Amino acid sequence: MTRRTTTLTATAGSLVLALALAGCGAGSKTAANTATKVACDVPQPDKDLTVNVLAYNSSAIDPFTNTMVTSCTKGKVTLKHEPIDFGGQVQKTTATLAGETGTYDVVETYGFVIPQLAQEGKIQALDQLFSQFSDEYKLDQISEPMREAMSYEGKLYALPMQAQMYVMAYRKDVFDKLGLKAPTTFEELATAAKAIQADGKIKHPVALPWLASGDIVTSFDATLGSLGMPLTNPDDKTANFDKPETIEALKAMLALKPFMDPEVTTFDQPAVQQQMYNGSAAIAIMFSGRMNDLTQTANTKFAPNFAFAAPPVVKDGDLLYNALSVDGWSLPTNAVADKSTLFEMISSSVSEEASKAALPAAYPAREGMVTEGSSPYAAAANESIAKAPPAEPHAWTAKVSNAITPIIASVVLGKLTPEAGAAQMQAAADKVLSEYK
Secondary structure, rough: OOHHHHHHHHHHHHHHHHHHHHHOOOOOOOHHOOOOOOOOOOOOOOOOOOEEEOOOOOOHHHHHHHHHHHOOEEEEEEEEOOOOOOHHHHHHHHHHHHHHOOOEEEEEEEOHHHHHHEEEEEEEEHHHHHHHHHHHHHHHEEEEEHHHHHOOOOOOOHHHEEEEEEEEEEEHHHHEEEEOOOEEHHHHHHHHHHHHHOOOOOOEEEOOOOOOOHHHHHHHHHHHHHHHOEEEOOOOOOEEEHHHHHHHHHHHHHHHHHHHOOOOHHHHHHHHHHHHHHOOOOEEEEEEEHHHOOOOOOOOOOHHEEEEEOOOOOOOOOOOOEEEEEEEOEEEOOOOOOOOHHHHHHHHHHHHHHHHHOOOEEOOOOOOOOOOOOOOOHHHHHHHHHHOOOOOOOOHHHHHHHHHHHHHHHHHOOOOOOOHHHHHHHHHHHHHHHOOO
């Protein structure tokens, strides 16, 4: 997320999809008064300084945001963050990055959008600041692969905060009663779902976020990725939707529909959580940042019955039905405040102490923090992140995803055959990619 005057609308659409990939949405369970107080030794300015932070509210993001706001507000420095859902963040991110000056000084971003934002020059390269403050904040302990995920053409454009990957949650009591094991393939997933349906208590046992305006493309990407096929080829800038794997991926998604709520294309991740909360579903696959909420008895009486596993493969091989997103802090190029001061603030929020405090709601970017002693879904998350399909850090990825989303939705809704859908997806992607040749 190239030219500001001609792609602003497309950029907004791309941001919507990026938020879907990052597992965004309303539904934070992390109160501001639980923020951890950490060292934030920014130099005091000569006059009052207000720093505005833009980040969506979720249980995985809030610990970092709240810690930064609480720890760095002191003396003449005040940090402000207003609660916002993902739709609001999309609008405000687009607006604040569009002008010569912006409203926000710190913006939460994701690996999916870094290439386009960096190419457009809308966010600051951070390598020099990273080197300058690395020793003070032990930034070398931040996962190198996560730093690479927040980089473009060898330059770092966001300080990694945490990662999210698909994790499967399932009702262990239901599975034990029916003699089922956590599915490791789509075929096993369907078999388990059939058995649960036949038991007669849960009509729609599988819950996936397939919101037609966003999440559904994430699911398609995860399905295609598990089949070993990327969306595009960076060498010749061509799309892969004319390959057999695209039709296979669409058919694999359709094969799960009989086990899902008929209104699944209206469900985002909070809606999937709700299905698990109220017992109308027994298996859910969504981003790891949603998992800790399932373990809270304040949210659902079924909390003690949930178990967690890595998501299944679509067919075979090691690549899981999975989407990996890295979240981090970027500094808008048009931010007026001193960049080194802002960088110290974001560094404090991902410090070792702050990252430990974010567990188990988040999967911190610092190496080795997620263990079975620190998170009830650690084993599932660690297996998931190790077997995720490779990322596609290209400037056109968000635009291609945006272009194919309504077509995927039409296939899932039965308005197009997989074959017709694949052909339309290829044509839409070719149009986008022609801008980069």
